[in-house]
Amino acid sequence: MQAKITEILRKHQLSITEARKKILSLFWETGNALAHGDIEQKSSEDFDRVTIYRTLQTFVEKGIIHTIPTSDNSVRYALCKDECAAGHHHDDHVHFICDDCGTTYCIDEVSVPKVKLPKGFNAVQTDLVISGTCNKCEQ
């Protein structure tokens, strides 16, 4: 896995550092989306808060991760598919946030339906975010 991670960093012309490897592997391991706070909890002993801010920002700019809008002022981040290039994201899948456990999923099976907007409105990015209970929290 370590090989895969350094490959991703190299592909995006980023120098390979401990912080970047660790944060990238966190995304890989959990599989789900992470908020800044999640990452801070899981690596606060290893890295400074500021480093996490800067690393996430870099990853977004390079197209390694993308943001997921939320209503609770804690933006989530998730790994992009390979097709994501720097500054141009293709994340047409649905995101699901569980009200119970807070886990944020990328629902890859479902893609975001195209929507016709009124005249003059030009869509660049479309986010479909669904909240409710996930398959682990249902009774």
Next chain:
Amino acid sequence: MQAKITEILRKHQLSITEARKKILSLFWETGNALAHGDIEQKSSEDFDRVTIYRTLQTFVEKGIIHTIPTSDNSVRYALCKDECAAGHHHDDHVHFICDDCGTTYCIDEVSVPKVKLPKGFNAVQTDLVISGTCNKCEQ
């Protein structure tokens, strides 16, 4: 308009105060969604920050306004349609956030398409947020 505003407050069993009337009229006047910061800028001389936080919270709980998720850690709020009851929102319309001017629109003409989720995922709320350039910022 003042009459309409007090009517809304009364309908939701809220006491009629200066802060609530002012904040509600801000939503009415602008027509678009507002972030906490927007409201603070437009009324900081009239009210304390804390009052704005508490008022927005109350309005959401009572179903007067609803939240719009964003990727920039500044949740937007917009007026609900009449059908919104306390704790149970029906905001099936699309939201549009302009990357240029930051204005957030409720696109009432378009409704959010229903989406089939994988087994075990139970949708409670669906938000479709589109970003790009609005009809005032297009060249």
Next chain:
DNA sequence: AATATTTTGCAACAAAGTTGCATTGTTGTA
């Protein structure tokens, strides 16, 4: 009008995010 209830402002605090700069780590080249 008087009292009960709710809302507000203030203060103090906690959490989240930003910036500049010296230090450390990484990369490419000799």
Next chain:
DNA sequence: TACAACAATGCAACTTTGTTGCAAAATATT
């Protein structure tokens, strides 16, 4: 491998954003 050039990190200081308790003021109820 060692060196220079460059980039990333940690730290400190700071700004902004959000929270809580409580006394004072405003609103509602009778």
